[in-house]
Amino acid sequence: RKEVEQDPGPFNVPEGATVAFNCTYSNSASQSFFWYRQDCRKEPKLLMSVYSSGNEDGRFTAQLNRASQYISLLIRDSKLSDSATYLCVVSFSGGYNKLIFGAGTRLAVHP
Amino acid sequence: GAVVSQHPSRVICKSGTSVKIECRSLDFQATTMFWYRQFPKKSLMLMATSNEGSKATYEQGVEKDKFLINHASLTLSTLTVTSAHPEDSSFYICSARVSGTDTQYFGPGTRLTVL
Numbered sequence: 001r002k003e004v005e006q007d008p009g010p011f012n013v014p015e016g017a018t019v020a021f022n023c024t025y026s027n028s029a030s031q032s033f034f035w036y037r038q039d040c041r042k043e044p045k046l047l048m049s050v051y052s053s054g055n056e057d058g059r060f061t062a063q064l065n066r067a068s069q070y071i072s073l074l075i076r077d078s079k080l081s082d083s084a085t086y087l088c089v090v091s092f093s094g095g096y097n098k099l100i101f102g103a104g105t106r107l108a109v110h111p
Numbered sequence: 112g113a114v115v116s117q118h119p120s121r122v123i124c125k126s127g128t129s130v131k132i133e134c135r136s137l138d139f140q141a142t143t144m145f146w147y148r149q150f151p152k153k154s155l156m157l158m159a160t161s162n163e164g165s166k167a168t169y170e171q172g173v174e175k176d177k178f179l180i181n182h183a184s185l186t187l188s189t190l191t192v193t194s195a196h197p198e199d200s201s202f203y204i205c206s207a208r209v210s211g212t213d214t215q216y217f218g219p220g221t222r223l224t225v226l
């Protein structure tokens with residue numbers, strides 16, 4: 001079983017749509033959680049951290065369910081510029097805080 | 112803030128040669144840097160963790176004698192791919208962790224093509 005699993009997509013949605021991505025992780029010792037965005041042939045960029053209480057940043061809402069080991073990202077009012085691959089990432093404390101990446105979910109927003 | 116640079120951005124080399132990639136944190140000090148590799152349509156795979164002033168920690172399956180890592184200062188880590196083979200062609204990305212946090216900032220990546 002992969003340490004971080006995501007639906008690869010692609011999700012093809014029209015502008016203005018609401019889209020949700022899910023992610024599960026296998027290690028219950030995971031302590032930090034993130035969503036990164038990666039554009040084609042570019043480096044990943046931090047979109048947002050994910051907190052147990054859930055958090056929102058503009059059109060983006062992230063949720064964490066530690067009991068189910070499940071993370072979600074909701075994007076409202078999709079824009080063309082949201083088209084990218086969204087990476088679910090977990091970190092373990094201890095050692096050097098390694099990040100474990102999911103394979104990513106591809107989003108394509110069309111006019 | 113938190114800018115990480117990589118050099119070169121793209122390199123093409125012949126089989127058997129060595130290639131050095133530099134990763135720099137431009138506006139902060141990073142005691143820990145990470146090196147990743149990403150094949151097309153695949154996720155980032157951690158290769159090694161680089162710590163300033165000590166030996167790198169390699170992930171399982173990564174040959175330390177082939178991928179030499181040096182972290183000589185708080186702002187610079189280098190990855191040298193020795194005796195490169197075509198199967199080493201990949202996108203190599205470094206990141207630097209802001210001390211005291213879990214946040215890593217990524218460099219723009221180096222696309223290596225071995226002919």
